[in-house]
Amino acid sequence: MHAIATENLTKDYALGFWRKRPYRALDSLTLHVEPGEIFGFLGPNGAGKTTTLKLLLQLVFPTSGRAEILGRPVGDAGVRRRIGYLPENPYFYDHLTAVELLDYFGRLFHLSSADRAARVPRLLDQVGLGAERRLPLRRFSKGMLQRVGLAQAIVNEPEVVFLDEPMSGLDPIGRRMVRELMLGLREGGTTVFFSSHILADAEAVCSRVAILAGGRLVASGRLADLLAFGVKGWEVVVDHVDDGVVDRVRPLADRMTRIAERRYALELSPEVRPERVLADLAAIGASVVSLNPLRDTLEDYFMRRVSEDGHQRQVEA
Amino acid sequence: MVLWAVALSVFRESIRDRVFYNLLLFAVLLVGAAVLIGQMTAGQDLKIIKDLGLAATSFFGLFIAVFVGVGLVWKEVERRSVYSLLAKPVGRPELVLGKYVGLALTLLVNVLVMAVVLYLLLAFMQFSSPESVRAGWEAPAADPALLKAFLLIYVQLLLVTAIALFFSTFAGPMVSMALTFGFYVIGHFNADLKHFDAVVTSTPLAWLLRALYYLLPNLAPFDITAKVVHGQLVPAGYLLMTIGYAAIYIAVLLTAASFIFSRRDLK
Numbered sequence: 001m002h003a004i005a006t007e008n009l010t011k012d013y014a015l016g017f018w019r020k021r022p023y024r025a026l027d028s029l030t031l032h033v034e035p036g037e038i039f040g041f042l043g044p045n046g047a048g049k050t051t052t053l054k055l056l057l058q059l060v061f062p063t064s065g066r067a068e069i070l071g072r073p074v075g076d077a078g079v080r081r082r083i084g085y086l087p088e089n090p091y092f093y094d095h096l097t098a099v100e101l102l103d104y105f106g107r108l109f110h111l112s113s114a115d116r117a118a119r120v121p122r123l124l125d126q127v128g129l130g131a132e133r134r135l136p137l138r139r140f141s142k143g144m145l146q147r148v149g150l151a152q153a154i155v156n157e158p159e160v161v162f163l164d165e166p167m168s169g170l171d172p173i174g175r176r177m178v179r180e181l182m183l184g185l186r187e188g189g190t191t192v193f194f195s196s197h198i199l200a201d202a203e204a205v206c207s208r209v210a211i212l213a214g215g216r217l218v219a220s221g222r223l224a225d226l227l228a229f230g231v232k233g234w235e236v237v238v239d240h241v242d243d244g245v246v247d248r249v250r251p252l253a254d255r256m257t258r259i260a261e262r263r264y265a266l267e268l269s270p271e272v273r274p275e276r277v278l279a280d281l282a283a284i285g286a287s288v289v290s291l292n293p294l295r296d297t298l299e300d301y302f303m304r305r306v307s308e309d310g311h312q313r314q315v316e317a
Numbered sequence: 318m319v320l321w322a323v324a325l326s327v328f329r330e331s332i333r334d335r336v337f338y339n340l341l342l343f344a345v346l347l348v349g350a351a352v353l354i355g356q357m358t359a360g361q362d363l364k365i366i367k368d369l370g371l372a373a374t375s376f377f378g379l380f381i382a383v384f385v386g387v388g389l390v391w392k393e394v395e396r397r398s399v400y401s402l403l404a405k406p407v408g409r410p411e412l413v414l415g416k417y418v419g420l421a422l423t424l425l426v427n428v429l430v431m432a433v434v435l436y437l438l439l440a441f442m443q444f445s446s447p448e449s450v451r452a453g454w455e456a457p458a459a460d461p462a463l464l465k466a467f468l469l470i471y472v473q474l475l476l477v478t479a480i481a482l483f484f485s486t487f488a489g490p491m492v493s494m495a496l497t498f499g500f501y502v503i504g505h506f507n508a509d510l511k512h513f514d515a516v517v518t519s520t521p522l523a524w525l526l527r528a529l530y531y532l533l534p535n536l537a538p539f540d541i542t543a544k545v546v547h548g549q550l551v552p553a554g555y556l557l558m559t560i561g562y563a564a565i566y567i568a569v570l571l572t573a574a575s576f577i578f579s580r581r582d583l584k
Contacts, residue, residue, distance in 0.1 A: 057404045060582040085404035091397050095333035107322040108405040
């Protein structure tokens with residue numbers, strides 16, 4: 001059984017007031033997410049990520065195709081008890097405090113008052129809102145609302161959790177909190193399905209990703225398979241390279257760039273063994289500041305696929 | 318119970334949004350009017366106070382029903398709080414009904430407190446008026462029959478709330494408000510539509526007006542203030558019929574509201 005499965009899921013919206021024109025927000029999405037994985041759903045703004053999430057949560061209804069969560073159709077009432085959802089830029093009730101909001105949502109899951117009393121403060125501590133728990137939500141900043149949103153998404157200890165742009169509006173500390181939260185959920189066996197256009201965040205936690213552009217799936221699979229994770233070369237930063245020895249260093253690298261006084265960045269081709277270069281550099285008297293492999297990042301891949309897809313569409317047109 | 322949880326949250330929002338401040342205004346208005354009128358009229362002041370109390374209950378209630386009612390569902394959708402709510406085990410009909418019950422509860426508290434304030438004032442008038450004045454009254458001051466008028470005012474407010482909620486499942490607040498107030502006004506002159514065939518010669522128009530008569534709510538029967546104030550009997554059968562009519566009308570509206578909202582794409 002898949003945690004999440006969609007088959008040819010398609011959504012058209014009607015645009016215009018009198019003369020309705022269909023606009024295809026999502027085009028035949030077929031996707032499978034396995035239980036217990038963190039699945040990254042990536043794509044630029046307007047790619048159809050939020051539409052997909054809304055279809056999975058039945059906030060909008062598909063034009064065609066179908067979707068299942070935990071082996072049951074998305075409309076199934078029993079499924080809702082077992083999932084959690086953080087909407088994009090979440091907004092809650094101004095007049096409630098964080099504690100009251102989570103208590104209210106806990107009630108909707110039929111949690112006992114003892115369960116709610118134990119769980120709510122723990123969740124708020126977990127998302128870093130322990131001190132603000134009694135503050136009305138109207139006083140909350142965007143980042144704080146995002147944190148409350150995360151807490152409410154897991155108030156029922158869901159088996160599958162959907163997070164729409166969970167890192168948005170958060171500072172670096174907040175982003176790390178979200179990453180740790182997602183990893184913690186996976187440890188506990190929860191499937192995490194999250195959308196993002198921030199690729200570094202996805203790279204840090206995802207086991208598998210799908211990339212969406214213009215409403216269409218352009219790629220999906222394990223990160224390691226999608227990206228050329230093989231090393232494309234090496235970058236060595238060296239210091240204490242006196243003018244007299246520059247000419248001895250230059251032949252060791254494909255490219256040599258001066259960063260500062262006596263400090264250089266060297267780019268080595270993938271065929272070169274970096275250990276030998278390091279030994280040569282030591283012999284010359286230069287000191288190595290850093291050695292980094294050059295890899296294809298998700299960003300590179302993403303840009304390439306999105307532009308390829310755009311190009312293909314132009315050809316088709 | 319999910320429906321009840323939703324309803325309580327609406328009630329709590331009413332309290333936090335200071336909806337019940339209108340009670341204070343009501344009390345001040347009523348007591349102030351009693352003092353003023355007591356000085357100007359002799360013997361008539363009791364009727365005027367009863368009239369005023371019932372009219373103010375209806376009027377304040379109407380404003381709450383319409384202004385809060387049109388926002389019940391619309392605000393959830395507009396502010397997008399509905400997304401996280403509907404991802405929980407909350408059916409859309411449950412959301413619509415829960416919102417309705419919540420506002421019904423708010424209105425109930427509002428009407429009850431107003432009734433208590435009016436009765437307190439009337440009891441004071443009964444206590445402070447000399448025997449000679451009391452002899453001229455058509456009905457006793459703290460007349461239990463007033464409760465019938467309060468009951469029908471409340472039921473009418475329930476109907477108006479259902480109308481407001483119905484519109485708010487697909488229209489914006491300004492449109493919903495205009496339509497709900499429109500329905501309210503037409504509802505009080507509805508009986509005229511029935512007899513328009515005597516006035517208009519065109520048969521299709523007469524048919525249309527007759528259809529509107531059956532379609533639009535008939536709110537005139539809910540207003541029994543004049544009867545109660547003048548000490549006339551309002552039979553229990555009449556009350557039951559009127560409440561039954563409201564119950565059917567409300568049930569149809571809420572079913573339609575749930576139906577429409579359940580099929581809406583929440584973009």
